[in-house]
Amino acid sequence: MGKYIAKRILWLIPIVLGVSFIIFSIMYLKPGNPAQLILGSEATQEAIDQLSEEMGLNEPFFVQYFNYMKGLIRGDLGSSYRNGNSVSAEIAARFPVTLRLAAFSILLVCIIGIPIGIISAIRQYSVIDMVSVVLALVLASMPSFWIGLMLMLLFSVQLQLLPPTGADSWINYILPCLTLAAVNLAVVTRMTRSTMLEVIRQDYVRTARAKGAGEGRVVMKHCLKNGMIPVLTIVAIQFSKLIGGAVLVESVFAMPGLGSLLVTAIRSSDTPLIMGSVIVLAIIFTVINLVIDLLYAVIDPRIRAQFAK
Amino acid sequence: MKRDRQQGLKQGKFSAVWRRMKKNRTAMAGLVILIIIILMAIFADLIGDYNEVATKMDIANRLMAPMKKGLFGTDHYGRDVLARIAHGARVSLIIGFGAVLVSLVFGGAIGATAGFYGGRYDNIVMRCMDIIMAIPSTILALAVVAALGGGIFNLMIAIAVADIPNYARVVRSSVLTIRNADYIEAANAVGAGTAHVLARHIIPNVLGPIIVQCTLGIGSSILNAAGLSYIGLGVQAPRPEWGNMLSEAREFIQSAPHLIIIPGIFLALTVLALNLLGDGLRDALDPRLKD
Numbered sequence: 001m002g003k004y005i006a007k008r009i010l011w012l013i014p015i016v017l018g019v020s021f022i023i024f025s026i027m028y029l030k031p032g033n034p035a036q037l038i039l040g041s042e043a044t045q046e047a048i049d050q051l052s053e054e055m056g057l058n059e060p061f062f063v064q065y066f067n068y069m070k071g072l073i074r075g076d077l078g079s080s081y082r083n084g085n086s087v088s089a090e091i092a093a094r095f096p097v098t099l100r101l102a103a104f105s106i107l108l109v110c111i112i113g114i115p116i117g118i119i120s121a122i123r124q125y126s127v128i129d130m131v132s133v134v135l136a137l138v139l140a141s142m143p144s145f146w147i148g149l150m151l152m153l154l155f156s157v158q159l160q161l162l163p164p165t166g167a168d169s170w171i172n173y174i175l176p177c178l179t180l181a182a183v184n185l186a187v188v189t190r191m192t193r194s195t196m197l198e199v200i201r202q203d204y205v206r207t208a209r210a211k212g213a214g215e216g217r218v219v220m221k222h223c224l225k226n227g228m229i230p231v232l233t234i235v236a237i238q239f240s241k242l243i244g245g246a247v248l249v250e251s252v253f254a255m256p257g258l259g260s261l262l263v264t265a266i267r268s269s270d271t272p273l274i275m276g277s278v279i280v281l282a283i284i285f286t287v288i289n290l291v292i293d294l295l296y297a298v299i300d301p302r303i304r305a306q307f308a309k
Numbered sequence: 310m311k312r313d314r315q316q317g318l319k320q321g322k323f324s325a326v327w328r329r330m331k332k333n334r335t336a337m338a339g340l341v342i343l344i345i346i347i348l349m350a351i352f353a354d355l356i357g358d359y360n361e362v363a364t365k366m367d368i369a370n371r372l373m374a375p376m377k378k379g380l381f382g383t384d385h386y387g388r389d390v391l392a393r394i395a396h397g398a399r400v401s402l403i404i405g406f407g408a409v410l411v412s413l414v415f416g417g418a419i420g421a422t423a424g425f426y427g428g429r430y431d432n433i434v435m436r437c438m439d440i441i442m443a444i445p446s447t448i449l450a451l452a453v454v455a456a457l458g459g460g461i462f463n464l465m466i467a468i469a470v471a472d473i474p475n476y477a478r479v480v481r482s483s484v485l486t487i488r489n490a491d492y493i494e495a496a497n498a499v500g501a502g503t504a505h506v507l508a509r510h511i512i513p514n515v516l517g518p519i520i521v522q523c524t525l526g527i528g529s530s531i532l533n534a535a536g537l538s539y540i541g542l543g544v545q546a547p548r549p550e551w552g553n554m555l556s557e558a559r560e561f562i563q564s565a566p567h568l569i570i571i572p573g574i575f576l577a578l579t580v581l582a583l584n585l586l587g588d589g590l591r592d593a594l595d596p597r598l599k600d
Contacts, residue, residue: 018440023452030456141581143532145539146573157563244445248536263540266455278452282444
């Protein structure tokens with residue numbers, strides 16, 4: 001078990017190296033001279049050349065990449081081309097908004113999605129089941145930003161109950177969280193339904209029923225405990241996807257999170273900021289996936305047993 | 310002789326799939342919606358000429374409600390929304406199909422060779438795919454667009470790049486299950502070359518899961534493209550695309566909500582149609598569900 005965990009954690013190193021290499025290469029291909037960008041169109045050629053030299057832009061590709069990685073290890077992601085602020089500081093300031101958004105959304109998804117999935121499975125082909133299957137299909141086909149716009153149209157414009165933009169208080173989080181939850185609800189509901197349907201047909205469930213266990217006890221104790229493992233995995237996967245998906249929803253509701261930071265950075269071709277945000281998002285994504293895999297091994301005795309020897 | 314028999318077998322397989330598809334009412338509904346949208350895209354110029362209607366400003370008739378002027382009203386420049394929806398369908402479908410084609414070709418080649426040759430090559434290639442998958446796909450597409458710039462072609466590439474690992478995985482796992490089948494061994498035994506075995510035996514037999522993945526992939530590519538265009542990094546105005554129509558309409562959410570409702574409905578309908586069709590194909594292609 002210890003060996004497995006160590007192996008998985010060590011695997012993080014090539015991932016981070018690979019991801020940063022890919023992003024660095026993509027950004028390297030980007031046309032335009034950053035020195036020109038910083039100094040503006042009025043700058044003389046000498047000034048541009050001098051700044052390029054100072055920034056190490058004339059170095060070969062691999063030297064530039066190596067220097068960037070040296071900074072990354074120390075937590076220094078360079079400074080923004082636009083305002084000179086430290087990229088790490090900018091990201092640290094924006095990250096809590098995105099994290100809160102993703103965390104509340106996933107909580108909503110669990111509170112709504114899992115019970116609906118369970119009920120659909122227990123009462124297969126009932127009205128609730130039909131409605132939830134259709135709803136899941138429809139929600140999964142809608143673009144997240146459009147769901148956001150429609151919620152805004154209903155709650156902010158028509159009913160005037162909730163503010164359309166901003167992130168000043170918890171009220172601002174309601175619409176974005178609902179949007180993100182709606183998009184991810186479908187996956188979790190479907191997964192809960194299908195694993196529960198599978199579990200309900202198992203022999204041990206029949207045995208429990210034959211022994212005379214009540215329906216509630218059968219569902220709660222025998223089915224739920226065994227059916228929740230894949231559901232937990234999918235919830236965790238959705239959580240890491242949420243962090244990436246928040247980009248669009250943050251722009252719809254003008255929330256100052258990592259996603260909108262990335263979008264502004266791209267619009268103003270602020271390469272260090274783009275690279276920093278993408279690498280940080282990718283690292284978070286990878287770490288969450290690692291934690292899921294480890295959790296999986298901890299929760300499921302069958303997987304634990306594989307590594308016990 | 311041999312060729313005839315194979316042709317016959319193949320036709321038999323396709324018509325069996327089609328027979329099962331026809332029984333699935335939701336899948337057929339998806340197919341009908343998709344055909345209507347494809348027809349709309351093909352005949353977009355008949356619905357409204359690109360230069361004369363879809364991108365022509367007419368400030369006197371701006372922000373007209375649906376049915377007051379044209380079927381879907383007009384936008385903030387007085388352009389006809391129906392014509393813009395039809396031309397937008399063209400862009401969305403081209404990007405959706407194009408992105409899937411690109412990632413299928415590259416992902417398919419990577420996955421097929423990895424699954425076929427196995428060993429160290431397989432290991433290295435699939436670890437590289439893992440690294441690409443470690444970047445959330447929206448974010449990777451954003452980064453590629455940031456480097457290449459907007460526009461239909463770049464958008465297609467950006468979305469395709471992020472999807473390549475998915476196709477590589479599907480194709481690889483299908484190839485792996487088939488590689489050890491008896492008929493492959495038989496083909497090898499009679500001296501068939503690698504290329505022949507790949508093209509004649511492996512590819513036709515892994516088509517099922519790939520078709521399903523592609524159908525669902527077109528839908529998600531359309532959503533991704535619309536999302537990137539919504540934040541202003543994809544298809545650029547004045548060319549109409551459903552995502553950038555939504556982003557232009559956001560300012561007028563109070564005065565002209567139809568500008569937000571209509572493009573979204575078309576996006577959702579198209580993707581829903583593809584999802585229904587994909588699910589139907591999965592059931593029809595799965596021999597375990599055979600009637």
